Amino acid sequence: MLYTDIPAEQLHRIKTLGQLKASGYEPRSVKEELRANLIKKLSSGEEVFPGIFGYEETVIPDLQRAILSRHHINLLGLRGQAKTRIARLLVQLLDEYVPVIAGSELNDDPLQPLSRFAHDQILHHADETAIAWLHRDDRYTEKLATPDVSVADLIGDADPIKAATLKLPYSDERVIHFGLIPRAHRGIFVINELPDLQARIQVSLFNILQEGDIQIRGFKIRLPLDIQFVFTANPEDYTNRGSIVTPLKDRIDSQIITHYPKSIEVGKRITKQEARITPAQQERVLGHELIHDLVEQIAFEARESEYVDAKSGVSARLTISAYENVVSAAERRVLLNGEAQTHVRVADFLAAVPAVTGKVELVYEGEQEGAGGVAYRLMGKAIRTQFLNYFPDPDKFKKQKEKDPYKKVTAWFSDGHTLDLLSDASDEEYKRELLQVPGLSEVAEKFQPTPKDEAEHLFWMEFCLHGLAEYSLISRNRLTAGLQFKDLLSSMFSGGSFSLEDEDDDEDEEDKRRY
Structure with a gap:
């Protein structure tokens, strides 16, 4: 039995390296982990990215292919296209818990230790080395790319305070303060708005993506980091604020285009x-x-x-x-x-x-x-x-006045009547105002004959008025406290605005001359 098949409450009984070895645990990379869990979900027909709509035949298949190919991913699209949401949902493809050396800041795998701390723990305690269990929610790291992001933030740097506290020389690797990326070892690391990252900072990602290791100043250390990288980018940023440098783009395996x-x-x-x-x-x-x-x-x-x-x-x-x-x-x-x-x-x-x-x-x-x-x-x-x-096109009846279903409504406004629909009017006042327009109720009933209740019928009556205003059969003017409907011609002479949207630019100019 694999450790991933063991219930979570039993996993937490495994507290030492010796117990972990006895459980049958075998290390696997985060990309293999994502791939295996995706295969399991696809085979069982389970929804992989719940709450993501409109991408069922475009983005999601591309994303699944990238995961199966063990690729680093760049989600390219305009704002508001669920790029970050998709990246966060990738966490659900990780194992629920993975074992780590207790106290390790780099999430060291007990059977594949990475840091100096982990090696020292195993050297001193052997099979009694303490084991902790890391939940998948804690294996997700996200960073918004901004111009002030430094290599130290992402990769790490020598920490003089740590050197002084531990009384260590700067040549000792234990004085290194690791950045966000090494701390994301065995997890998913997301950089949002990648083009905003300065070019020199993007260069620092080359080795991590290609070789899986890091370089910090003059230290001769090699950390074969195991990370699934996901980047997001907006095409507009390529011209406005920056770009993805070509060698880095070459190292991102799959670029997936999102859409509205x-x-x-x-x-x-x-x-x-x-x-x-x-x-x-x-x-x-x-x-x-x-x-x-x-x-x-x-x-x-x-x-x-x-x-x-x-x-x-x-x-x-x-x-x-x-x-x-x-x-x-x-x-x-x-x-x-x-x-x-x-x-x-x-x-x-x-x-x-x-x-x-x-x-x-x-x-x-x-x-x-x-x-x-x-x-x-x-x-x-x-x-x-x-x-x-919901209603017939008013333009069809401009030359067929006798068949015009809106004739009685527009005639009432032509006689000089106005209708005020105030924003704060009670339901009773709203009803009284709409019912005073002859023919309006009949039009709504004719074309929307099965309203659920009186309120829906009144809604269709109001919508009919707004539609007639948009087709320039009556006028709609904005008041401080609401809207006023009246005859189009009188509105023009009084300088009112007859519609929220005029038909075309030529009509705009004609209206201005009339005003």
């Missing part, structure tokens, strides 16, 4: 998993699936927007933060009105602007427009895109 979710459904799964919604919020705020679609649509629109720097990317954190803001907007309304519950409104979706403005890098045109303006445009495009999934 390719569908709304995948994005929704990620956001629902990662959004920090408390049980109290879930009880107070009842959601609607369309809100999830709208939130994810923002990211898709941003990645295609001429105002957003495509090379910088749009992180999945945008949608997570936006959804949290949507729920909090509804929760705030409940608390202010002293109500027990409320349903999310489309207006709550528009309250998530602060979560969008800080998550996108703008090009020159975007800077001219302003972060807030770009955020509103993206949200407007999201509404416009999703509107066609």
Whole structure:
């Protein structure tokens, strides 16, 4: 029986080197360990990287092939593509416990001692050498590459305090203070944002990756370190802050390209998993699936927007933060009105602007427009895109007025009526405002005929108004305390903004002239 098949409670009864030898323990490298445990999971059909969505046919197979090949790995992709999360999940492919020489700072294998300390322990105590058990969670080391990282931080250096305390000359290797990499021996070491690491520091990794040993100043020591390296890098960093030096890149065996979710459904799964919604919020705020679609649509629109720097990317954190803001907007309304519950409104979706403005890098045109303006445009495009999934295209009825299902609604606004949807309005006030628009309830009922309850019916009514505003049939203006819908023509003469997102640049210029 291998020691890995022994239950954890029995493993801890093995406390000496002699007992470990008797258990049948055989050393194996960390890469062999990862490979063996991956083979076991794949053979049993167990999920290898739980919680990672959208990579089932792209990144994860590449990653599994790299592990089976015993490769060092570089995860290359834009921000918010789960690179660090994937690296941290590799820990689950390690054995739950491994034996180490008790007190060793380099996690020395009892049968393959590495450090001077471990050799001395075995020399003096033989089979009575004390053994400890190291959990896999303690075998993961992560370092964010920053310009101030030094060789001493990663590899090590001579420690004058240790030399003085132990009364040792600098020629004695016991004065060495080991850095993060030697201390990660028999584990996984991750360097995030590798291009940010200065070139001279990257050079110090050459020997570790190729030969598995380290060099510290003038000491004649060879430490054949056993480490699985995982690097992460952002392509944008290659031009903005630095690059991976060519010899180091050559020594990284597999470079795996990550990507953003390719569908709304995948994005929704990620956001629902990662959004920090408390049980109290879930009880107070009842959601609607369309809100999830709208939130994810923002990211898709941003990645295609001429105002957003495509090379910088749009992180999945945008949608997570936006959804949290949507729920909090509804929760705030409940608390202010002293109500027990409320349903999310489309207006709550528009309250998530602060979560969008800080998550996108703008090009020159975007800077001219302003972060807030770009955020509103993206949200407007999201509404416009999703509107066609639930209601007919208003553009089809521009020449067929008699068949226009929205005619009664737009006519009411054309008669000079306005509708104010305030952010803090109670559910009763919200209902009263929507029901005063003739024909709106009928349109919602016709195209969304099976709402779960009255609240969902009101939600479709509001969404219809936002869609009509995006297709320039009515006007939507931002108020200090909410939104106002009214006739498009009167809005133009009064200098209002009729939509969160105008149809195209030509229309933008025409609107400015009209103002």
